[in-house]
Amino acid sequence: MLRSLAVLLSAALALSGIAACQQQKFTKNSATHTRDGALGITETNPNMPLSASFRTYPDDLRVMQNAISQRFPNVSITSISLNGPTAYxxxxxxxxxxxxxxxxxxxxxxEALAFAAPRYNANVTVTAK
Structure with a gap:
């Protein structure tokens, strides 16, 4: 009985060794980052200045001007200045x-500025002239 158990165990080890040595046929589906010089950081943080989707200050000003002009066509924009997270x-x-x-x-x-440019806190002053 002990002899048959040893033979069975030897056969199981031999079969597992043969299965482990066979060449595996699979493909590696890992994606590498693009060669942007920042090790793919532009793909993970789309609002960083390195990516194409980042809006520059002139773009932010244009978006703010369009938002106000569309909502209030009879109001003229005197100035828009950006200082950190605040838009005056x-x-x-x-x-x-x-x-x-x-x-x-x-x-x-x-409200229009909060919707159009949510990263800025709008400080709006309106005068009648």
Whole structure:
């Protein structure tokens, strides 16, 4: 009985050794990073300045101007300046605009800017001229 168990164990080890030595037929499906000089970091962080999807400051200003112009066509944009995470926006409303309407324009412009450029905190000033 002990002899047959030893023969069976030897056969099992021999079969596993043969199976382990066979050449495996599989393909490696790993993807490498692109050769962008940053070891693929532009693919993992799309808003870094290295990637093509990153908006520059002039692009941000254009997006902000378009957002305000589309929502308030009768309001003129005096200036937009960016300082870190804050966008300072000055708008001119028509001369006879009521204070309630000026406040509505200010809040609406802040909402439009928050939607168009969410990475900036908009500080909007509206004057009637």
């Amino acid at each position: 926006v000055r708008l001119n409303a028509p001369a006879h605009t009521s204070p309630e309407e000026i406040e509505r324009i200010r809040q609406g412009a802040a």
